[in-house]
Amino acid sequence: MSKPLIIVESPTKAKTITRFTAGAFNVEASMGHVRDLPKSKMGVDTEHNFEPHYLVPVKAKPIIAELKKLAKNASEIILATDEDREGEAISWHLAAALGLKMDNPKQPVKRIAFHEITKTAIEHALKNPRSIDMNLVDAQQARRILDRLVGYELSPFLWRKIRFGLSAGRVQSVAVRLVVEREREIQAFKQEEYWSVEADLSKLNDDKKFRAKLHEIEGKKLGKMDVNNEADAKKIVLDLTGAEYQIKDIQTKEVNRNPAGPFTTSTLQQEAARKLGFSAKQTMMLAQRLYEGVELGAEGHTGLITYMRTDSLNLAESALAGIHKEILSIFGKEYALEKPKTYANKSKGAQEAHEAIRPTDVSKKPEDVKAFLDRNQFKLYDLIWKRTIACQMAPAVLEQTAVDITAKDKYLFRANGQIVKFDGFIRAYTEGTDEKAEDEIEGSLPELSKDEKLKLHELLPLQHFTEPPPRYTDATLIKALEAHGIGRPSTYAPTLTTIQDRGYVEKIEKKYHPSEEGILVNDLLVEHFPETVDINFTSHIEEELDDIAEGKIKWQEVCKEFYGPFKKHLDEKMESVEKQTEISTTPCAHCGQMMIIKFGRNGKFLACPDPESKITQPMPEEQAKIDELAAKTKDEKCPICGGEMDVKRGRFGFFLGCKKYPECKGISKIWNKTGFKCPNCKTGDVVERKSRGRGKTFFACNRFPDCNFIMNAKPENQQQLDEALIHWKENPPKPRKVYKKKE
Numbered sequence: 001m002s003k004p005l006i007i008v009e010s011p012t013k014a015k016t017i018t019r020f021t022a023g024a025f026n027v028e029a030s031m032g033h034v035r036d037l038p039k040s041k042m043g044v045d046t047e048h049n050f051e052p053h054y055l056v057p058v059k060a061k062p063i064i065a066e067l068k069k070l071a072k073n074a075s076e077i078i079l080a081t082d083e084d085r086e087g088e089a090i091s092w093h094l095a096a097a098l099g100l101k102m103d104n105p106k107q108p109v110k111r112i113a114f115h116e117i118t119k120t121a122i123e124h125a126l127k128n129p130r131s132i133d134m135n136l137v138d139a140q141q142a143r144r145i146l147d148r149l150v151g152y153e154l155s156p157f158l159w160r161k162i163r164f165g166l167s168a169g170r171v172q173s174v175a176v177r178l179v180v181e182r183e184r185e186i187q188a189f190k191q192e193e194y195w196s197v198e199a200d201l202s203k204l205n206d207d208k209k210f211r212a213k214l215h216e217i218e219g220k221k222l223g224k225m226d227v228n229n230e231a232d233a234k235k236i237v238l239d240l241t242g243a244e245y246q247i248k249d250i251q252t253k254e255v256n257r258n259p260a261g262p263f264t265t266s267t268l269q270q271e272a273a274r275k276l277g278f279s280a281k282q283t284m285m286l287a288q289r290l291y292e293g294v295e296l297g298a299e300g301h302t303g304l305i306t307y308m309r310t311d312s313l314n315l316a317e318s319a320l321a322g323i324h325k326e327i328l329s330i331f332g333k334e335y336a337l338e339k340p341k342t343y344a345n346k347s348k349g350a351q352e353a354h355e356a357i358r359p360t361d362v363s364k365k366p367e368d369v370k371a372f373l374d375r376n377q378f379k380l381y382d383l384i385w386k387r388t389i390a391c392q393m394a395p396a397v398l399e400q401t402a403v404d405i406t407a408k409d410k411y412l413f414r415a416n417g418q419i420v421k422f423d424g425f426i427r428a429y430t431e432g433t434d435e436k437a438e439d440e441i442e443g444s445l446p447e448l449s450k451d452e453k454l455k456l457h458e459l460l461p462l463q464h465f466t467e468p469p470p471r472y473t474d475a476t477l478i479k480a481l482e483a484h485g486i487g488r489p490s491t492y493a494p495t496l497t498t499i500q501d502r503g504y505v506e507k508i509e510k511k512y513h514p515s516e517e518g519i520l521v522n523d524l525l526v527e528h529f530p531e532t533v534d535i536n537f538t539s540h541i542e543e544e545l546d547d548i549a550e551g552k553i554k555w556q557e558v559c560k561e562f563y564g565p566f567k568k569h570l571d572e573k574m575e576s577v578e579k580q581t582e583i584s585t586t587p588c589a590h591c592g593q594m595m596i597i598k599f600g601r602n603g604k605f606l607a608c609p610d611p612e613s614k615i616t617q618p619m620p621e622e623q624a625k626i627d628e629l630a631a632k633t634k635d636e637k638c639p640i641c642g643g644e645m646d647v648k649r650g651r652f653g654f655f656l657g658c659k660k661y662p663e664c665k666g667i668s669k670i671w672n673k674t675g676f677k678c679p680n681c682k683t684g685d686v687v688e689r690k691s692r693g694r695g696k697t698f699f700a701c702n703r704f705p706d707c708n709f710i711m712n713a714k715p716e717n718q719q720q721l722d723e724a725l726i727h728w729k730e731n732p733p734k735p736r737k738v739y740k741k742k743e
Contacts, residue, residue, distance in 0.1 A: 005074035016293030117303030189468035261343035262356035265489035274432035390429035417445030485539035640666035
């Protein structure tokens with residue numbers, strides 16, 4: 001007897017659902033995108049109401065053929081892709097690619113959606129099927145088509161005006177603009193000096209010190225910049241010589257500190273970046289695995305978290321009941337709330353009908369599943385579990401104290417202190433911050449009383465400098481995109497990945513820096529297409545996509561509103577804007593004219609101005625670096641043929657390549673050697689390396705994986721190496737992963 005066929009996007013998801021349906025259904029994975037716009041051309045008929053021309057990608061054809069065979073013998077077809085717009089569109093594409101008819105009475109086609117992959121959620125979804133929501137499909141179609149129009153129309157403009165291979169994107173170009181504008185703010189920033197006068201004080205009979213800061217002079221409150229030079233600060237210190245310090249006033253107040261709400265996609269990515277050092281892409285990959293399910297021993301394949309692409313702060317009633325029960329069990333009655341706490345979402349277009357990210361079963365504590373998760377999966381699950389629990393716990397109660405201290409009647413110092421009277425949610429979890437507030441209250445004060453005299457230990461004139469705005473991190477850039485209404489939960493991580501892959505920005509110590517090419521592309525687009533890369537305009541488009549999803553407007557109207565003015569403006573600029581060229585001060589050996597500066601995939605280079613000539617050379621500063629590295633590596637030999645090597649530059653920096661290329665394709669890294677041979681294999685060199693995750697420096701044999709000797713500190717002498725070898729043998733490190741080069 002034929003069974004119903006359930007189609008999902010991934011094998012992991014299929015495996016979890018198979019377990020919960022107990023063999024009553026055939027469950028197959030479709031690999032997600034089974035139809036898309038062609039890569040070789042635009043694929044959108046702008047003359048006929050923006051009709052898209054979808055194709056089945058080559059890699060999807062075998063899967064479609066297999067699904068068609070299975071569908072022939074199925075009693076009904078159930079499309080169970082993710083519940084967001086993209087998932088809805090995948091179901092629609094699947095139906096089209098498989099030739100399914102939604103109104104076929106002989107073989108019904110149903111759409112089900114669920115927020116978590118649990119037995120209860122699957123059974124509920126199967127009992128409540130629906131048809132495909134074409135409003136959601138149209139919203140996703142509109143996004144895909146708008147992005148295609150911008151990318152395929154604007155990218156050729158960049159090819160002609162800067163270099164071939166560049167790309168523009170509706171959202172990615174705005175993200176680059178944010179990074180470039182922040183860099184300009186930093187460059188334009190003028191540092192200013194200011195001083196504070198601070199006193200280390202204690203009770204007369206106790207040497208336990210606390211610090212007070214000069215707050216007023218003769219009744220006038222000091223502004224941040226009022227003392228702006230060393231002379232004025234030292235003058236105050238001199239005037240305070242021999243002063244007596246006495247408490248004038250003590251003010252104490254209780255404040256409640258409330259927990260942060262449960263995770264949305266944006267806040268999960270931000271907090272994982274702050275606390276765990278994960279990139280947005282890494283966070284979403286790990287969350288996807290936790291959502292689709294992991295093997296939990298005898299329990300089988302189980303989904304651990306709810307759907308991770310959401311901007312809702314809502315929690316299901318069943319989840320709230322489970323959270324309350326766990327809080328009572330773990331922390332006690334005083335930490336639990338009488339009624340559940342709800343959170344309001346301030347994000348534009350937030351889908352309140354959905355649910356926040358939470359564990360599917362909060363009774364599964366992190367330590368209960370740790371043995372079944374890898375290190376990073378555990379860290380993320382632990383973060384989600386703690387945040388979910390904390391959001392329904394009682395507020396923390398803090399006692400804040402401000403002590404005013406007089407000296408010589410005209411000077412008033414202030415000391416601030418804070419103690420936790422009741423830890424509340426802090427016992428489970430505290431939200432991270434991007435920047436520490438300058439006036440953040442820390443620590444506690446001794447028990448003090450009004451009119452009490454104090455002992456001065458030291459009076460300190462301290463120099464400070466104003467600081468420029470910080471560069472964006474993953475957390476703060478996602479926060480900025482969300483605040484401006486740019487992108488939606490599914491787009492943050494891909495956007496950040498794209499702008500790095502395109503070479504428009506680079507992350508240095510986890511902070512975004514624009515590349516020269518990124519600045520050039522941004523400036524060209526801002527000058528000639530200000531409306532396309534305008535932050536408010538991009539936000540407006542997102543709002544219109546939301547309106548399409550809600551059935552308020554047709555997707556073709558949004559495309560028409562955008563494309564007409566955009567295309568007219570593009571045609572004008574394509575003719576009027578000159579190619580971006582910069583003349584160097586280096587004469588060309590071929591024609592004697594000054595060489596021009598061009599951009600290639602690996603950055604700037606010099607080229608002969610004669611269009612018929614193919615003579616190029618590195619930039620002077622790059623040539624100097626090449627000469628330096630060539631001298632440093634002159635004795636290196638090709639690992640394949642044993643011949644001499646040349647210093648070359650690729651996408652990821654300098655490397656050594658065989659001089660006989662292309663006959664011999666031997667390459668090797670340029671190591672930062674310590675000058676010591678490996679004490680383990682006696683053949684390799686001990687070199688400086690950096691970890692792939694957090695960029696932590698360590699020292700290891702350059703013959704890895706043949707020799708896996710490793711040490712944390714840079715060796716200064718042979719004795720340190722010998723000691724490191726003994727420690728390494730007694731405490732062997734976990735095997736390091738070998739990353740194979742992609743073909």
